[in-house]
Structures are given as C-alpha cells and as structure tokens.
Amino acid sequence: xxxxxxxxxxxxxxxxxxxxxxxxxxxxxxxxxxxxxxxxxxxxxxxxxxxxxxxxxxxxxxxxxxxxxxxxxxxxxxxxxxxxxxxxxxxxxxxxxxxxxxxxxxxxxxxxxxxxxxxxxxxxxxxxxxxxxxxxxxxxxxxxxxxxxxxxxxxxxxxxxxxxxxxxxxxxx
Amino acid sequence: xxxxxxxxxxxxxxxxxxxxxxxxxxxxxxxxxxxxxxxxxxxxxxxxxxxxxxxxxxxxxxxxxxxxxxxxxxxxxxxxxxxxxxxxxxxxxxxxxxxxxxxxxxxxxxxxxxxxxxxxxxxxxxxxxxxxxxxxxxxxxxxxxxxxxxxxxxxxxxxxxxxxxxxxxxxxx
DNA sequence: TATTGTTATACTCTATAACTATA
DNA sequence: TATAGTTATAGAGTATAACAATA
Numbered sequence: 001x002x003x004x005x006x007x008x009x010x011x012x013x014x015x016x017x018x019x020x021x022x023x024x025x026x027x028x029x030x031x032x033x034x035x036x037x038x039x040x041x042x043x044x045x046x047x048x049x050x051x052x053x054x055x056x057x058x059x060x061x062x063x064x065x066x067x068x069x070x071x072x073x074x075x076x077x078x079x080x081x082x083x084x085x086x087x088x089x090x091x092x093x094x095x096x097x098x099x100x101x102x103x104x105x106x107x108x109x110x111x112x113x114x115x116x117x118x119x120x121x122x123x124x125x126x127x128x129x130x131x132x133x134x135x136x137x138x139x140x141x142x143x144x145x146x147x148x149x150x151x152x153x154x155x156x157x158x159x160x161x162x163x164x165x166x167x168x169x170x171x172x173x
Numbered sequence: 174x175x176x177x178x179x180x181x182x183x184x185x186x187x188x189x190x191x192x193x194x195x196x197x198x199x200x201x202x203x204x205x206x207x208x209x210x211x212x213x214x215x216x217x218x219x220x221x222x223x224x225x226x227x228x229x230x231x232x233x234x235x236x237x238x239x240x241x242x243x244x245x246x247x248x249x250x251x252x253x254x255x256x257x258x259x260x261x262x263x264x265x266x267x268x269x270x271x272x273x274x275x276x277x278x279x280x281x282x283x284x285x286x287x288x289x290x291x292x293x294x295x296x297x298x299x300x301x302x303x304x305x306x307x308x309x310x311x312x313x314x315x316x317x318x319x320x321x322x323x324x325x326x327x328x329x330x331x332x333x334x335x336x337x338x339x340x341x342x343x344x345x346x
Numbered sequence: 347t348a349t350t351g352t353t354a355t356a357c358t359c360t361a362t363a364a365c366t367a368t369a
Numbered sequence: 370t371a372t373a374g375t376t377a378t379a380g381a382g383t384a385t386a387a388c389a390a391t392a
Contacts, residue, residue, distance in 0.1 A: 007286045008298055015305040016189030022312035059190060064383055066352055088350045088391045113180045118311045125181055128304045132188040138291045139195035237360055239375055261368045261373045
C-alpha cells in the first residue's frame with residue numbers, strides 16, 4: 001500500500017487559493033486588487049507598446065483590460081491619450097494619484113512577499129520556482145519565457161532605464 | 174549583483190493560473206468545472222454531515238454552495254431531501270446522472286493529473302507539496318490539516334467504506 | 347483590409363444580509 | 370434562541386461579439 005499523496009493539481013489549487021486570498025486582502029487594504037496591481041506594475045516596469053501587450057502581460061483579454069482601465073480612469077489613477085504618431089494607439093499613463101497608489105500597493109506587495117517567504121532559503125525558492133515551471137510546461141500553455149514582472153523592491157525605477165531585477169510581488173489567483 | 178529571482182507569490186499565481194485554466198478546460202469538456210468537481214468529489218469520498226462541512230471542504234461559503242447545488246439540482250445531477258432524524262439537515266445525494274457525470278469528470282481529472290505530473294518523481298512531488306504547505310502556513314490561513322480530497326483513482330468507492338487514498342485531481346484556481 | 351481599442355452584454359464565482367424551517 | 374439552509378441581491382473578474390477609429 002503506497003503512501004498517500006494527494007494530487008499536486010489540487011495541492012497547487014488549494015495553496016494558490018489561500019495565498020491568493022491573503023494577497024488580495026493585503027492589496028485591498030492598499031486600495032488595490034491583483035489585476036489592478038499587475039496593470040500598474042506593468043505600466044511602471046515595462047513600456048507596453050500597446051494594450052494587447054499589456055493585456056497579455058497581465059494575463060487577460062483586451063476587452064477585459066479595457067474594463068479595468070475604465071475603472072482606473074474613473075478613479076483618476078491613469079490617463080489615456082492617443083499616440084501622436086500612430087493614433088490608433090492609446091498611450092496609458094499613471095497620474096500623480098496613480099503613482100501614489102502604485103507605491104502603496106508596492107509596499108503592501110513587498111510586505112506580503114516577505115511574509116510569504118518566511119523561513120525559505122534561496123535554494124527553496126529556486127527549487128519551488130523550478131517545479132512550478134515544470135508544471136506550467138506540462139500543461140502546455142508554453143509559459144512566458146521572459147517574466148513580465150521585474151523591477152521593484154529597489155526605489156522606484158529610475159526613468160530612462162528599464163529596470164531588470166528585484167522582486168515586486170504578486171500572489172496566486 | 175544578486176541573480177534575479179521573481180517573487181514566488183507571482184510565480185505561484187501565474188502557474189496556478191495556467192494550470193487552473195488547463196484544468197478548467199479539461200473539466201469543461203467533461204461537463205464540469207472546478208467547484209462542481211470538488212462538490213461531487215466530496216459527496217463521493219466523504220459523507221459530509223451537513224452543507225457547512227461540504228462548503229468548507231470545497232472552500233466556499235454556505236450560500237455559495239447552495240448556489241452551486243441549485244445548478245446541479247437543475248441539471249438533475251443531485252437530489253436534496255430532509256434528514257428523517259434532524260429535519261433541518263438536507264441530505265445531498267447523487268442521482269444516476271450525477272454518478273455518471275462524476276465518473277466522466279474523474280476520468281478527465283485523472284488524465285489531467287497524469288499530464289501534469291509528467292517527468293516528476295515522487296521526490297519532486299513530495300518536495301513541491303512540502304514547499305506549498307510552507308507557503309500556505311506562512312500566510313496564516315492555517316490550512317486544513319486533513320485534506321478534504323482523497324479516494325478516487327481506484328474504482329468508485331465501495332459503499333459503506335470511507336476510502337482514504339489515491340489521487341483524484343484538481344487544479345489551481 | 348488589417349490593426350487598435352471600446353462598448354454592449356452576459357456568465358461564473360463569490361459574498362453578505364435577510365429570511366424560512368426546524369430544533 | 371440556536372442551527373441548517375435558502376433566497377435575494379450585488380460585485381468582481383472574465384469573456385465574446387459587434388462596433389468605431391485609424392492606418
């Protein structure tokens with residue numbers, strides 16, 4: 001009788017659920033949510049050429065992104081203007097309030113990540129990351145090879161230089 | 174310059190998302206969804222004394238569970254009747270169609286689990302599970318010590334005996 | 347015609363609050 | 370009063386399809 005081992009899919013699911021809910025709570029207290037955080041984060045650390053790219057980085061459809069952008073716009077956190085050169089493109093930018101909201105969420109995300117990592121060594125993290133990547137690879141969805149998150153942790157990214165390192169944070173969905 | 178390591182919260186989130194979507198697709202083709210699968214699974218492998226227990230095992234509120242039960246009832250997959258002894262309790266049971274739906278989803282879940290586990294050794298799985306449990310513990314949510322999933326894989330649980338082993342499957346949410 | 351994005355609409359999952367029925 | 374469950378209502382997140390604007 002082999003020792004019991006519950007399906008890793010379920011383990012992943014359950015863990016993602018608890019961690020995700022905790023992260024949502026943390027972001028909520030900073031006035032955000034996971035999609036909002038990912039949107040602001042991506043706006044800060046990359047310069048998505050268009051909304052399709054941004055949507056992809058966030059992991060939603062374009063229409064879904066518009067939905068979130070409308071909400072952010074209504075809250076005064078972003079502005080949208082036409083690109084002068086290619087007027088089909090809407091350039092999305094953070095307002096002052098948006099920058100502040102970003103910083104609050106970033107703080108919450110970093111604090112959460114510290115809590116989440118408590119007691120884990122670098123080796124543990126590498127190990128976990130590797131295993132997670134293998135799972136993702138196994139289900140096909142040929143994961144984004146270059147993570148859309150980066151930058152953060154260090155003081156707000158310096159203008160003119162596309163940051164490439166240091167943790168932000170996010171959590172399961 | 175320390176090597177880049179993206180936040181595990183985000184890694185977990187992204188992995189859970191892709192795996193979850195793949196699992197949802199798999200269940201969808203079998204006529205199900207994650208909550209539906211978890212409900213049927215729990216009805217089969219434990220005998221939840223009441224809906225509160227069932228809701229807890231599935232990870233939702235009682236009202237949310239009722240919502241799902243209503244849908245399952247409408248689809249003719251379950252029946253609800255009052256318990257003869259304590260008439261406040263609604264005994265939920267699978268209909269014949271429910272049993273068949275369960276088997277289809279179980280098949281899909283098992284196939285998915287095999288795919289997900291491709292190339293992973295038992296040690297890998299134990300390792301991953303251990304790390305996931307540590308993450309869950311770190312965010313407080315004092316995880317269910319005794320997993321609500323078990324039974325499955327072997328032929329449908331024999332009546333009169335609460336099964337205790339072998340993988341079902343579930344995936345990230 | 348192809349690209350970029352928005353609007354309209356709807357579905358799923360979830361939750362809270364108020365209610366019914368039973369004890 | 371306390372317990373078991375349902376109903377009513379709502380909100381977040383997501384999606385598809387149809388549309389408008391621009392190239």
